[in-house]
Amino acid sequence: MSTAGEFKRDTTYLDGRITADGRDGWPLEAGRYRLVVARGCPWANRTMIVRRLLGLEDALGMGICGPTHDWRSWQFDLDPGEKDPVLGIHWLREAYEKAVPGYERGVTVPAIVDIPSGKVVTSDFRQITRDMEIEWTSYQRDGAPDLYPDALAAEIEEVSDPIYREVNNGVYRCGFASSQRAYDEAYRALFARLDWLEERLANRRYLVGDTITEADVRLWTTLARFDAVYHGHFKCNRNKLIEMPALWGYARDLFQTPGFGDTIDFVQTKQHYYLVHKNLNPSGIVPDGPDLSGWLTPHHREELGGRPFGDGTPPGPPPEPERVPLSHTAQRHV
Known part of the structure; x- marks a missing residue:
């Protein structure tokens, strides 16, 4: 937190890289690494989606932490014995401390752990997905889409940079601001960027090009x-997503695309934010709403053209152990 009350995200991550040629000391090898996520975390959700779209489930196993954590770390409290069945640990911090003895920084998800050594290789969510797309090609499924085409890479980053600052991180800058001025500035920037996105997506199906990209x-x-968290919990309340026609249609379009909506657990997402952030929600009450049935309504975005997977194909259903319980999805409201 800055002296002006502005939220400052710590972006100093463990940044080893798993590459096809092993140039960073971590060679690509199926079954050697484990992706650790939590369903409530949007940064981890990115890696879950890309892993699904590219069909990397068999090559890169996934451990799922519970929705809550304390100052010590995320924990594997959903597994039998409250230990990850592959890594054999309860606290994710244990893998960070094996990588950096005496580790003192934040323990974040996503993280990729080297199973033989038990060490975290990387917690850099930005690089993890790019490496899945570029370095892991030999293990991608037949029909995997190209989420980071060379010809569009510059535009992807150009569009994504302000989205990260003002939307992805912008909601946190609203929620964790500790001064009115810092909150007001973050709030204005957030909704200015959402308005820009509303205009951009009014006549195009996807952000960059005519297929789904990073x-x-x-x-x-x-x-x-x-709507489930940021509108109320983080005071991002000028309007709801469902009140922005283009963005709401775009969000529903992707939700109904295999690999997106089947990765999100709305119950764990709300539990994460409303139970962990005691300073914002001291009662610990998790709201029952909103009604999620709208996520399943027709969006008509296909009328804008575009091909979701380009020359590729949709992924199959998620592996049984990774499926979100029906009661935690939009289906429960139907």
Whole structure:
């Protein structure tokens, strides 16, 4: 937190890289690494979506932390014995401390852990998805889409940069501001960017090009949580997502696309924010709403053209152990 009350995100991550040629000391190898996520976290949700779209489930296993944590770390409290069945640990911090003895920074998800050593290789959510798309091609499924085409890479980053500052991180800048001035500035920037996105998406199906790219993954995980969490919990309340026709249609379009909506657990998402942020919600009450049935309504975005997977194909259903319980999805409201 800055002296002016502005929220400052710590972006100093463990930044090892798993590459096809092993140049960073971590060679690509199926079954060697484990992606650790939490369903409530939008940054982790990005990696879950990309892993699904590219079909990397068999090559890169996934451990799922529970929705809550304390100052010590995220924890594997959903698993039998409250330990990850592959890593054999309860606290994710244990893997960070194996990588950096005496580790003192924040323990974040997503993280990729080297199973043999038990060490975190990387917690850089920005690089993890790019490497899945570029370095992990030998393990991608047949029909995997190209989420980071060379010809569109510059535009993806150009569009994504202000979205990160003002939307992805912008909702946190609103929620964790500790002065009126800092909150007001973040609030104005957030909704100015959402208005820009509303205009951009009014006549085009996707953010960049005519297929789903990394840019769409980055934006969608914030939109998916907007009405359920950010509108009330983080005071991002000029309007709801459902009141912005183009953005709401875009968000529904992706939600109904295999690989997106089947990764989000609305119950765990709300539990994460409303139970962990005691300073914002001291009662610990988790709201029952909103009604999620709208996520399943027709969006008609296909009329704008575009091909969701380009020359590729949709992913199959998620593996049974990774499926979100029906009662935690939009289906429960139907």
